[in-house]
Amino acid sequence: MDRTVVRCAEGHVFSTASFPMQQADRLGPGRLIRCPRCARLRHAVPVALQKR
Numbered sequence: 001m002d003r004t005v006v007r008c009a010e011g012h013v014f015s016t017a018s019f020p021m022q023q024a025d026r027l028g029p030g031r032l033i034r035c036p037r038c039a040r041l042r043h044a045v046p047v048a049l050q051k052r
Contacts, residue, residue, distance in 0.1 A: 005049065008035040008042035 003015040012035050033044045 005047045006033065006044040007047050008033070008038060008044045010035065010038055010042060012037040013047060 003017050005013065005015045007013050014036055016033060030043050030045045032041050034040065035042045035044070
């Protein structure tokens with residue numbers, strides 16, 4: 001199962017196994033997901049990984 005690296009609205013970066021509706025481009029990239037650092041539902045967006 002692929003994991004997605006995301007950043008919540010508070011700036012916390014974490015990975016998640018479930019990022020709902022990844023294919024729904026018309027809704028935009030952000031989703032509500034529970035942040036493990038905030039322990040609250042936050043708006044989260046995928047993080048673009050940089051290649052070195």
